[in-house]
Structures are given as structure tokens and as C-alpha cells.
Amino acid sequence: MFDLFRTTDDHDALRAAVRELAEERIAPHAAETDERAEFPKAAYDALVASDFHAPHVPEEYGGAGADALATCIVIEEVARVCASSSLIPAVNKLGSLPLVLAASDDLKRKYLPPLASGEAMFSYGLSERDAGSDTASMRCKATPSGDGWVLNGQKSWISNAGESQFYTVLAVTDPQGERGRNISAFVVERSDPGFSFGAKEKKLGIKGSPTRELLFDDVPLPGDRMVGEPGQGLKLALRTLDHTRVTIAAQAVGIAQGALDHALAYVKERKQFGKHIADFQGIQFMLADMAMAVESARQLVYVAAAKSERGDADLPFFGAAAKCQASDTAMRVTTDAVQLLGGYGYTQDFPLERMMRDAKITQIYEGTNQIQRVVMARHLLKG
Incomplete structure (x- = not known):
């Protein structure tokens, strides 16, 4: 563990390495990324090559196993030159942390190694058009079907939508249940039938990180895609x-x-x-x-x-x-x-x-x- 008021030598070495990478391989593309509103592929490749794209993933799943401060240092140093690119490690953590915290080991072993290797990215689907700060009022619904579920609805303001292969999505699984205790979390794959994306939002900033709606039209989900326990999603x-x-x-x-x-x-x-x-x-x-x-x-x-x-x-x-x-x-x-x-x-x-x-x-x-x-x-x- 690290001293609250002094970073360790390892943290300082990490900062130096990320800063060098950011200045040499990310900063030169930052203005163009913003101007063209395109996903920063060069930054992604550079981060993957250096294992900075998802540093939080535990070592047992092929990740770097970086602690919370180390992950923050990576994001801070990338954001220093390009905020859009810093959303690569930030959103990967946001999307996958529910699995780290609560998923079965089988689910972790299925989805965390591809994230750790750079084969895939993870996004997070919580907000909806009419359920922003009031997340418990979401309408996206997963209905039981055989051994699995069928997902219908939408999610709004999803960072790196379309670029990510995997999505942690929150949905109502018990419409008659107690508000806030009737929601469950699922992993949705980009290739799942019935899953599509809205148009890219035209934004003030972070233009290199695509923001789109997630659209679910009778998306079939196997039962083992649930993250954690039923009703504990929120x-x-x-x-x-x-x-x-x-x-x-x-x-x-x-x-x-x-x-x-x-x-x-x-x-x-x-x-x-x-x-x-x-x-x-x-x-x-x-x-x-x-x-x-x-x-x-x-x-x-x-x-x-x-x-x-x-x-x-x-x-x-x-x-x-x-x-x-x-x-x-x-x-x-x-x-x-x-x-x-x-x-x-x-x-x-x-x-x-x-x-x-x-x-x-x-x-x-x-x-x-x-x-x-x-x-x-x-x-x-x-x-």
C-alpha cells in the first residue's frame, strides 16, 4: 500500500513512462482527433502496446493489476495531452468494474482477458433519455425467456459506444418489485442480434470519444450473462x-x-x-x-x-x-x-x-x- 502523502517510486516511474508515451504518441494526434471527431486509434494502439489501456484488470485475468492510484496516474497523464484518449482506460474501468466487483469467476474469465489483451473494450450502460440522475426510474427491461433473458429498451450518453465490444447494461428485471431493488446487470456483446447504436452525438468536447445510444430490440441474453445477483444491479x-x-x-x-x-x-x-x-x-x-x-x-x-x-x-x-x-x-x-x-x-x-x-x-x-x-x-x- 502507498503513503497517502507520497507516491511510491513505482508510481513515479509509471508517471514518467506514461508522460513520455503521451507526449510522443498521443499529443501529436490530439488536435486532429478533436477536429475530425474520430476515435483516437493511434492513441489506443499506443496504450495497448504499453499495457496502459486497461491497467486495472487483475493479473489473474491477464491484466497489469494496477492499483487505483496507478490507474489514476495513467488517466491523468493521458488527459494532460488528450482528454478523448484518456477515456480509453477510464471507460474500460467503468464498463468492466462491475464484473471485477461482483461477477462469477466464469464471467470474469470470459470477458476480462480480452479486455486485458486489448482485443476488446468495455463500456457502461446506465443512463437513459428520461433516467439520468434518477437512475432508478430506468425503463430498459430484461424479461425472462427460458434459461435466459430478452432485453428491450435503450441507453443514452454511452462513452465509446460502437467501439467497445462489451457493455455492462442495467435493466429492470422485476417490474413489480421495489423501486431500485428490481434492477439487474448484464453483459451485452456488440454482436448480439437486436443490439444496435444510435447516431454519434455532436458534442462540445471529448469529440474523439464517440457518444451514442444503445438500442435493444429483443436482444437474447444467456442466463450466465447476469453480473452479480438478480435485483442487485442498481x-x-x-x-x-x-x-x-x-x-x-x-x-x-x-x-x-x-x-x-x-x-x-x-x-x-x-x-x-x-x-x-x-x-x-x-x-x-x-x-x-x-x-x-x-x-x-x-x-x-x-x-x-x-x-x-x-x-x-x-x-x-x-x-x-x-x-x-x-x-x-x-x-x-x-x-x-x-x-x-x-x-x-x-x-x-x-x-x-x-x-x-x-x-x-x-x-x-x-x-x-x-x-x-x-x-x-x-x-x-x-x-
């Missing part, structure tokens, strides 16, 4: 989010750090009134506030990652706090970075406007920051 989904919100927080820290790095480089070169603008106290104060916010968010993320690794009882609070703090920081820091570059910051000649657009989604997905505050308040009130 509980498992929320438990999953307690862990994966920390990875979104890491993504937000990475975006913010990337924006700060570019702003620092610019103000040290740009001259006005006969001197570098970095020499002006007003600029220095902005930079100090930005750096202070980024480092505060990073420390909270790392503490939350340690709690995720241990499965601490207060993880729901710390996961929500890290996600909320880091994403608000990313939005503020990227906006300030654009301001520091002035007109240049508003153009695509520099990556700041992309980073600002990418940062916004971190305040929204895996639970809006308003919902994070609800989660934190409930935890506080429970004592």
Missing part, C-alpha cells in the same frame, strides 16, 4: 461509480495540469510593454491560484484513490468530493489559461480552447456536480 452500479468517479477526477486534474503547463510556457515567452508578461504581478497571481487549485485537487484525488483501493466506508464521500473539486478546478483553470493567452487562447492554434471544452464534461458525467454534493451531504448527515 446497488452494484452505484458502488461502481463510487470507485470510478475517482478516475474522472484524475482526468479533470490531467486536463487542468495540461492547461497550466501551456499557459506557463506562453507567459514566459510572450512580451508586452517591453517585458515578459510573466513578470507582471497580476499574471503571477493568476498562475499561483491555478497551480494551488490543481495541486489541491490532485491531493484529494490521490487520497480518494487510496480509499478506493482499500474499499473504505467513506469512499462515497471522498469519491464525490474528488470528482466535484477536480472538475470544478479543471473548468476554472482551463478558462483562466485561455484568458492568459488572450486572442491566441481562443484559437485552435493552441490547445487551450480544446481543453476548456473538454473540461466541461467532467462536471457532468458520472453524476453532475450537483449530484456529487447530494452524495456528500447524505454521507455527512448519516454521521
